Amino acid sequence: xxxxxxxxxxxxxxxxxxxxxxxxxxxxxxxxxxxxxxxxxxxxxxxxxxxxxxxxxxxxxxxxxxxxxxxxxxxxxxxxxxxxxxxxxxxxxxxxxx
Numbered sequence: 318x319x320x321x322x323x324x325x326x327x328x329x330x331x332x333x334x335x336x337x338x339x340x341x342x343x344x345x346x347x348x349x350x351x352x353x354x355x356x357x358x359x360x361x362x363x364x365x366x367x368x369x370x371x372x373x374x375x376x377x378x379x380x381x382x383x384x385x386x387x388x389x390x391x392x393x394x395x396x397x398x399x400x401x402x403x404x405x406x407x408x409x410x411x412x413x414x415x
Contacts, residue, residue: 324393328386335382342375 350368354361 321393324389328389331389332382332386335379339375339379343372346371346375 346368350364353364357364
């Protein structure tokens with residue numbers, strides 16, 4: 318498999334797992350915050366502030382995974398542009414004959 322293909326595959330799997338984890342985390346957080354407000358309605362404002370803060374942290378993890386995925390795609394393209402991929406046999410033979 319070519320380096321660019323491996324980079325694309327790694328980037329896709331990485332961001333997919335990060336998005337899945339982010340969705341699960343926010344879902345659990347949302348459920349627990351609604352449960353907390355139902356138990357103590359007078360603390361709804363403070364619970365809402367903390368919930369929004371934690372959602373921002375969870376989203377930051379997903380954005381970090383997106384950044385790493387973009388870097389992986391760039392590294393795969395960089396490997397191809399530097400000639401790390403195998404060249405066809407006929408091209409190298411013609412060059413060495415002249």
